[in-house]
Amino acid sequence: MDDLHSPDPTEQSWGSLLRTNREEVLEKWTQTAAANLGGRMTPAEMGRDVDEIYSALVRADTGDQIDIRSAAYADLRSLLTELSRTRARQGFSPTETAVGVYALKDAVLEILEAHGDLPGYRAFARLSRIVDDLGMFMLETYATTREAVIAEQAEALLELSTPVVKLWDGIVALPLVGTLDSARTQVVMEALLQTLVDTGSEHAIIDITGVPAVDTQVAQHLLKTVQAARLLGAECIISGIRPQIAQTVVALGIEFGDIHTKASLADAILLAMRRSGLDVVKSR
Amino acid sequence: MDRIPILRIGDVLLVSIQIDLQDQTALALQDDLSSKIVETGAKGVLIDISALEIVDSFIGRMISTTAAVSRVLDAETVVVGMQPAVAITLVELGLTLDGVRTALDVDRGLALLSSALGKAGSDVEVDDLAHE
Incomplete structure (x- = not known):
């Protein structure tokens, strides 16, 4: 060679x-x-x-x-x-x-x-x-x-998981599915607030039926979203709280304060409609 | 220095912030607004911040204190038209404007003010229904 x-x-x-x-x-x-x-x-x-x-x-x-x-x-x-x-x-x-x-x-x-x-x-x-x-x-x-x-x-996944749906005139719902981390909360929050402003809705329902677990961090994220919506002039209702989650929330000492929580989305819709209805009554 | 105009509509003073607030402008606004409330005996104040796109902690606090001052002078204050980005910033800064009423736009703000001025018990009614 x-x-x-x-x-x-x-x-x-x-x-x-x-x-x-x-x-x-x-x-x-x-x-x-x-x-x-x-x-x-x-x-x-x-x-x-x-x-x-x-x-x-x-x-x-x-x-x-x-x-x-x-x-x-x-x-x-x-x-x-x-x-x-x-x-x-x-x-x-x-x-x-x-x-x-x-x-x-x-x-x-x-x-x-x-x-x-x-x-x-x-x-x-x-x-x-x-x-x-x-x-x-x-x-x-x-x-x-x-x-x-x-x-x-x-x-x-981020884009897929943040649909904001209109339920009624002035009522929008945000069905959350999957784990909530900071990045997702940010996207979700922006999507919800933007929809509230665009549609002029005064009531938002955040449904957490699809959230597998609520810990202090997730609760913190939810509270922030609700507070931001309040600053815009919209009220949030949190719905879809399963029995286990309710127990965890209490065990962890998480305070939802004066934020309305409902067990089911149906209850939340009813509450939001009544609130809208009251507006009509008030203006009479 | 720019001054923010304060317009009187009946019992209500309308403050529409159309520029990005400088610290000095915000301070001047607080002075002007409090003297104007006393001068006109206004019962309601509407602060429209829909054109405000950037807030820092100082401006956030100024909005809060301006609203608080108006309330002390017995004028219901409603902050209207906050941008989503501004709301997120304020929440991240920990400024949740507790005790300040908010509305989506001037129209709803006026409606809120007139119902609040018209009958003082409206809040209670909302809560009553909410707890049903």
């Missing part, structure tokens, strides 16, 4: 190691990688990916350059980024994602064990470092993609 990149005849570059055994490496690599995916990708698909990584890797071989952040590896990096993203969105696990590059080490090692020499092993050691780095790179990209997916979902 001749070596293009190193003047020392006992040295062998990992690039030439890969090139010399191209067919064998590709075959074993594909096999190992596909075996770890348990049939979720066909060998043909895996073979295509492996082939692409192989070509980019061999192109990136510029002798002693083993820093995968360098320009020589730009093609390979973008290829791996694309692969990791696809895998993350398809729901592959981190191991299943990284095995695509790690399998290369097994493949080369197997070949070396069959007919390896010392320069070959040296080249393998360098290749091994690069493959490790590439694997880490893939995992990082994978994690970033997953985080992006989670952030998107959280945002979608």
